Amino acid sequence: AQSVTQLGSHVSVSEGALVLLRCNYSSSVPPYLFWYVQYPNQGLQLLLKYTSAATLVKGINGFEAEFKKSETSFHLTKPSAHMSDAAEYFCAVSDQAGTALIFGKGTTLSVSS
């Protein structure tokens, strides 16, 4: 069965610092991978998705992620954190039938001034 593991339930950075949120996946077939962001008491919004076109995927708000098959990873990065980036981030993988997304447990990003 496919799954994702997000390393670190909470990440804290200073404003202007690099953001790195880690995600490893398990899949027996080429996966489709996603990163979503959730602000308090709201739904999720898509940041970016990997669908086997390019290994480096650029998303909204300056975020990007790199698909590394050899490491089964899809880490999310942003060169310079803003206060507005504080939120919960979820990594997700499509299931084998492609009918639903399987989500990780989430990483809460805190940004301090």
Next chain:
Amino acid sequence: DGGITQSPKYLFRKEGQNVTLSCEQNLNHDAMYWYRQDPGQGLRLIYYSQIVNDFQKGDIAEGYSVSREKKESFPLTVTSAQKNPTAFYLCASSIERVNTGELFFGEGSRLTVL
């Protein structure tokens, strides 16, 4: 504007009562989903539907029921059989199969059992 509307945003329920959460979309999407979110647990799939009058159980369907009588509507009923119903419930939709696009989410409904 197109989107997904969930109601109510907040709901309180006494133990033993059934409650129904509404989810309506005007995106003309075929597939709709219900997820449950608990702190530190991520999102877990309750039910999904890829076409009108058809739906499938997800990972945690016990104690829940759904219907899909119209393309734009996918209500979720939390029954008294659900042992721990207090949670944040998220409805989502996608154009077709999820791996060709993205899930669009509603704002969520927070259910509290008193």
